[in-house]
Amino acid sequence: xxxxxxxxxxxxxxxxxxxxxxxxxxxxxxxxxxxxxxxxxxxxxxxxxxxxxxxxxxxxxxxxxxxxxxxxxxxxxxxxxxxxxx
Numbered sequence: 001x002x003x004x005x006x007x008x009x010x011x012x013x014x015x016x017x018x019x020x021x022x023x024x025x026x027x028x029x030x031x032x033x034x035x036x037x038x039x040x041x042x043x044x045x046x047x048x049x050x051x052x053x054x055x056x057x058x059x060x061x062x063x064x065x066x067x068x069x070x071x072x073x074x075x076x077x078x079x080x081x082x083x084x085x086x
Contacts, residue, residue, distance in 0.1 A: 004031055004082065011072050017065035022058035025071065029054065031082045032075075050078055 001009075007024045010016045026043060030036065034045040034054065045054040052074060056067050074080065 004028060008075075008082070011068055012075060014069075014072060017068040018062070020063045020068050022056070022061055022063045025056065025063040025068065029071065032080050050074060050080075 003024075004027065007020070007028050011020060011025075011028070026036070029045050032047070034047045034050075037044050037046075041057045043056045043058075045056070054067075054071065054074065056063065
């Protein structure tokens with residue numbers, strides 16, 4: 001199981017919202033095909049087929065628990081899958 005798969009499993013399980021590294025969450029969203037733009041400390045993610053905009057800010061290198069929950073809800077709502085290069 002790859003690192004991204006482990007992170008995805010942690011997020012989807014909902015048991016570790018306080019223990020997700022900010023960089024891991026950014027990598028996951030990138031793998032889902034989201035476009036990233038940065039405005040100060042705000043990391044803003046968009047994707048053509050996702051209505052919502054994801055706005056994340058780090059807190060001591062960790063993702064904020066409520067933001068992890070927002071990402072989980074989007075994964076479930078849109079049935080997102082990791083994009084592969086194949």
